Amino acid sequence: MNKNQTNIEKLESALGRLENKESVIYFLTYDTKNNPRASVKNIYDMALVLKENGYNAKILVEDNTYTGVQNWLTEEYLKLDVVSIKDDKIEIMVDDVIVVPEHYSNVLPQLTNVKSVKVILVQQKDYIFETLSIGSKWSDYGFDKAITTTEESKKYILEYFPESLVHIIPPFIGENFTPSENTIKPFVAISCRDRLIHRKLISEFYLKYPQLRWITFRDMVQMTYNEFSEALKECMVSVWVDDESTFGTFPLESMKCGVPIVGKIPNSEPDWMDENGLWTYDINKLVDILATYILAWLEGVELTEEVKDKMKSTVIPYTKENHNNKTLSVFGSLISIRTESIKTALTNLKQEETV
């Protein structure tokens, strides 16, 4: 059998796998060591909806020491197969898709010769250059497609990687985030990427407003997804500081629970940001804004209907249905393009063979 015939056979077999949805969509995922992370949940959400719709989606991890998500996500996510690069010795085929998160850019050189569909997933645009060799581009390694979560992030990607085809798939805010049916408690849900800022804000608050030392700050970490939503919905207000955030899941989860948000506007303003929270560019003003809100709340002052309506309308686009439809559409299109290119290559090879 000559080289052409071998290639024809390979491509026919790839086409068969694509048509039977046997081709694998790999989502490279990092180990959070049992710490819940919205970015990892989003990866699992995409993989899950693909799997539920007949695609062969798998979670790809470094090795078998991967701790998984069973301690913080619900059982349905355990349906997803987890395969490891080192231990399962997987072979990524031409008809497969591999999705690599932006902070894994250091593995791109190793994937240069992989012929699959290669996609970069950008959830934190500030991480894009963290491990990418200085001056290099994703396309140097064959990655010419990207998925991101916001328009703002897409614009940024196109500025530095103009050759990329960029799709937007925003994460969804789970149905478990609903307003509390019980009385709200004098608790503040706090989410700060930087633990130093987290401590500083609480300390400053207690020192500057000693009459409010009895207010509890609820650290929104180390909880399962459902515990998180239950804990959030009984709080009177949320505090959010995450300068590196691209999408901003936490404020949206707060809004969906009807919990007002006091926050520092991140370096890149999320698409949804509007008059739907108590926002400031100046982190030094956060404590005063928070105390003013709490004192007003204690006196029975409610948010205006306008703000409440803004909070509700802000979260409307971030439904599971929209996320699922968008995911299926993007991956469907990636696969269909790959199918067409394999078909074209096959036709060309067959023509060469007959000549």
Added chain:
Amino acid sequence: MKKITILLPVHKLDEDDIIMLKNAVDSVEDFHNDVKLSIVSPKKLKAQLVDLGLSGKLEINFIENTTNQTDFTSQVNLGIEKCDTEWFSILEMDDEYTKVWLTAVSEYAHNYKDVDVFLPIVKDVNVEGSFLSFTNESVWAYGFTETQGYLDNEVLLEYQNYQTSGGLYRTEVIKENGSFKDNLKLTFSYELLLRLTHNGVKVMGIPKIGYQHVNFRENSLFWSYKNDDKIKLNEDEVKFWLDTAKKEFFFKNKREITYTQA
């Protein structure tokens, strides 16, 4: 049918008292659809109180105290005895409810059916109305009580500073467990809370500022305990009444107590 009676004890009625009384009643005026007001006073003040025309909207019931005991606790106890609504609250003449009080207590009473006493946060102010501190808020401090938001007996044995005026009380439960002991100086409300929590009555804090209390107004009872030479309490006596409250809460009814200097 109205579910709440506001008990307002009046002991004397001079010019300043009338101004304060009017302010106190004004603070209830907006609640007229849901509460009725019982003003408990010595018999001799009733006519004067009626003549004041305190409210055009509120249903006011004037309760005459025909006994010689016209102190705060005796007047409140009489009001409780005559109370025919599911709940009652106590309003001191120099204090005021805040606008959120009724909404807050109604919401909590509806959501926490097993709770019989609700204590809103009390804003303590000086006679000029400036903020001094909050009271009752500590039940919400993390790790302070056994269940966050609820007052328990163990905590009360160490911390005495809770305000009973402005609270919402289930009438039958207080009648069953006994009301204030009028022979306890200084610590009568403390003893009541100790007794209620000891008897398993659930006492919950409401995290809303529902009541404003003037602290140490000249000639008020607690001011007099500190400053009036005739009834001033020395340190030993303060300690005595605290210790006494801690002994007496096991008993529903008052027992004879005599203070003897150590």
